[in-house]
Structures are given as C-alpha cells and as structure tokens.
Amino acid sequence: MIVRPLVTEQGMHFANAKGAYSFEVNRKANKTQVKNAVERIYGVKVDKVRTANRKGKHRRRGRTIGMTSSWKKAVVYLQPDYHIDLF
Secondary structure: OEEEEOOOOOHHHHHHHHHHEEEEEEEOOOEEEEEHHHHHHOOOOOEEEEEEOOOOOOEEEOEEEEEEOEEEEEEEOOOOOOOOOOO
16 A cells, blocks of 8 residues: 655654654555554554645656656654654
C-alpha cells in the first residue's frame, strides 16, 4: 500500500511538531489499509489518517505536451508515545 515516504522540509516540520508523517500511497488504498500498513511496517500505533488525491501536472518537452501521473498522499498522525526514526 505504501509507495514511499515523502521527506520534505514541511513534512519534517510536521513530523517534529505534531507527529504527522507523509507517505505516497497506492491510489486505490483507503485509510484503514494505510493505517494497518504503517503499523505493520514501522511498529507504531496510528491515531488518524488523512488522505488527498494529487492531480498530475502539465509538462512540456519541446513541442510535445504531456502530464505527470496523478498520485495519492496520506498524512499519518501517530499516538504521542510513538515516532518514526526515518524522518
């Protein structure tokens, strides 16, 4: 379900301040599946999950116009006693 963690400047701030970690997830994954995957992979307890569908952007290469892929982002909030060392 989890494609990769999103390590950005804003994501690092939220991880340290609020215990919120961002992941790119499968587009068909729901919140329960994301919660179970994070708990199983990282050995933590998840408090809540928020998801957002991100639209692909238009990109041009010479005369050809295309689009990048759309993707799904999940922000996982952990219970106060837990944290993920990757971030």
